[in-house]
Amino acid sequence: MSTSERALNMPAALITGGHGGIGYECAKQLAGGPRFNLILAGRDLTRVEPAAQRLRIGYGVQVTTLQMDTSSLASVRDAASRCRAMIDRGEVDDLQAILCNAGACIEALNHTPDGYEETFATNHLGHFLLIELLIDRVAENGRVVFTASGxxxxxxxxxxxxxxxxxxxxIALANDGKDGRKPTSAGKRYSTSKLCNILHAYELDRRLRRSGSSIASIAFDPGSTAGTGFLRGTPKPVQWLATTAFFGWLQRRLGVTMGDLAFSxxxxxxxxxxPAFANASGKYFQSDDGRLIEMRSSKMSYDEVLAGRLWNDSKELVHLLSGEESVLLK
Ligand SMILES: NC(=O)c1ccc[n+]([C@@H]2O[C@H](COP(=O)([O-])OP(=O)(O)OC[C@H]3O[C@@H](n4cnc5c(N)ncnc54)[C@H](OP(=O)(O)O)[C@@H]3O)[C@@H](O)[C@H]2O)c1
Structure with missing residues (x-):
């Protein structure tokens, strides 16, 4: 039996940013343990393809690559439609999981070609649109997992x-820093985009439950994790400091949530x-010092009015067409 024949009829997972950092470690876990076929979605296929090839060779699973820039609505729409077509043609099985993992803390204030602040667009809006467009291709008892942050x-x-x-x-986050207004700092833009991930995860859970769906929506904080590409936009000395034992010691002393690349x-x-997480929809988990624990997220993250408003405004910002809206999420 060829590798591709052997690999068919296995559950499949789509991971944004699955070619590096925490996403790649997750891809290895999915390929090696429960033996998932993978779809790695990334903005630059020259970075995605080598990781895909390592996973094919290392684990013998089917790994498909998908060009997707989560900061671009056109790119997300195009990638989602290619993914749906692959599933409909039987080249990939229905998705058992979608992992909204791609993310960045972008120092400079940039606005995407859609006109939206880049951190918010990358971390929240692109994933919001992706889930709207692909939720109908998620299998029964499938899962959507958001890589959030403490x-x-x-x-x-x-x-x-x-x-x-x-x-x-x-609306304010998408238009941050426009018209000469003082922009929010890069750190706050990042933290807030991660709050949006959690508000989105919980609102998605509520909507799925209301429509009688068996799909779960879960949020996860990997903890402060060295060795990923996350700090690549920061000055070189900061990147070096983050890899030192002293920095780890200092973070622990300060009470920072401590992740670990392979473990997280x-x-x-x-x-x-x-299967242990089959009933975890609407919950928040954290990787801290080698333990995976269920936690309460922030007080604001449980505010259903804020979540509903974020959902409706996000729908407006991604210009969701009526034919694109899933009946599962109305
Ligand atoms: N490291 C930490 O301490 C930490 C802590 C808490 C939460 N997190 C979260 O963990 C997730 C993974 O981060 P990481 O630490 O593993 O960093 P990483 O190695 O930089 O991984 C981030 C991934 O996101 C992708 N990405 C960034 N912008 C994108 C875009 N516009 N379109 C598509 N893909 C894009 C990157 O792809 P490229 O190769 O194209 O850049 C990369 O594969 C992020 O959501 C981050 O917010 C990290």
Whole structure:
């Protein structure tokens, strides 16, 4: 039996940003443990393809690559339609999991070609649109998992160090820094985009439950995790410092949530696939010092009015057409 024949009829997972950092460790977990076929979605296929090839060779699973820039609405629409077509042609099975993992803390204030602030567009809006467009191709009892961050909670050291969240008002966040107004700092833009991930995860859970769906929606904080590409936009000395034992010691002393690249990535994979998380919809998990624990997220993240407003405003910002809206999520 050829590798591709052997690989058919296995559950499939789509991971944004699955070619590096925590996403790649998660891909290894999914390919090696529960043996998922993978769809790795990334903005530059020259970076995605080598990781895909390593996974094919290392685990013998089917790995498909998909060009997708989560900061671009056109790119997300195009990728989602190619993914649906692959599923409809039987080249890939229905998705057992979608992992909204791609993310970045972008120092410079940029606006995407759609006109939206780049951190918010990359971390929240692109994933919002992706889920709207693909939720109908998620299998029964499938899962959607969001890689969030402890920085979303201003009462934790993670949140204090990176920058306390601002109001998760999608229209204001998308238009941050326009018309000469003072922009929010990069840290606050990042923390707030991660709060949006959690508000989105919980609102998605409520809508799925209302429509009688068996799909789960779960949020995960990998903890402060060295060795990923996450700090690539920061000055070189900061990147170096983050890899030192001293920095780890300091973070622990300060009470930062401590992730670990291999462990946090494996946790993300387990949340997406392990039967132990079958009833975890609407919950928030954290990887901290080698333990995977269920936690309460911030007070604001449970505000259903804020979540509903974020949902409706996000729908407006992504210009969701009536034919694109899933009946599962109305
Ligand atoms: N590391 C930490 O301490 C930490 C802590 C809490 C939460 N997180 C979250 O964990 C997730 C993974 O981060 P990481 O630490 O593993 O960093 P990473 O190695 O930089 O991984 C981020 C991934 O997102 C992708 N990405 C970024 N912008 C994108 C875009 N516009 N379109 C498509 N893909 C894009 C990157 O692809 P490219 O190769 O194209 O850049 C990369 O594969 C992120 O959501 C991050 O917010 C990280």
């Amino acid at each position: 920085t979303h909670d201003p009462e934790t050291m993670d949140g204090k160090l990176v920058g306390a969240v601002v109001q998760p008002n999608a 990535g494996a946790c993300l994979g387990k949340i997406a696939a392990d």
